[in-house]
Amino acid sequence: MRIWSLHPRYLDRQGLTACWRETLLAQAVLAGRTRGYQAHPQLERFRAHADPIGAICGYLHGVADEADVRGYRYDRSRVDRPPTTVATIEVTTGQLDLEWAWLRSKLAVRNPEVLARWEAIERPAAHPSFTPVDGPVATWERNTSAGVR
Template sequence: MRIWSLHPVYLDRQGLVACWRETLLAQAVLAGTTKGYREHPQLARFREAPEPSTAVSAYLRDLADEADARGYRFDRSRIRTLGTTVPPLEVTTGQLDLEWRHLRAKLAARSPDRLALHAHTHRPAPHPLFVVVEGPVASWERA
């Protein structure tokens, strides 16, 4: 499971679709409607939010917005909480840097054109749910 801290604009088609599906799974886990992945480390940041289900819904809304911008159709009816404002979650500079290196390697292999769009990006923007703070790679990261 990879729920990116990076802004979804950087993801290629495969990455955006995979992130959508994996975050829908995370939403189900947080809602208690599935038994799998309950202990997945990437869920830690959502569990730390004041309202985990609302936070994951906000994350999904931003993925759907990016899909809309590209002409894709993600089924927004699958998002449990619509229209709720949530306080931002923190992501560290170390986490963003690690994910950026990881994503760039993936894009180099499968979507070089997408990588070329962001060739001059040194410090990528975070997903809109996150605010960047100085710090190391997140303790939950397993990459």
């Protein structure tokens, strides 16, 4: 499961669709509708939020907003709550850097055209559900294959 901290604009079609599906699964986990993935580390930041379901729903609406921009049709009826304002979650610059390096390595193989579009960006924007703060890679992160820690 990968719930990107990066803004969904940077994801290619495959990445955006996978993020949507995986976050729908995360929503089901947080809502208690499935027993799988209960201990998944990426859910820690949503569980720590005052309104975990509201936070994950806000994240899903952010992904769906990007899909709308691209002309894709993601079924928003699958999101448990309509768009509302909830407090953002802090994400560290170290986490953003790690995810950016990892996404770039994936795009280099899977979709070099999308990678070329973002080549000049040093630090990308965060998903609207997150507020960047200085700091190292998140303690819940298990992927260090991007070589950033």
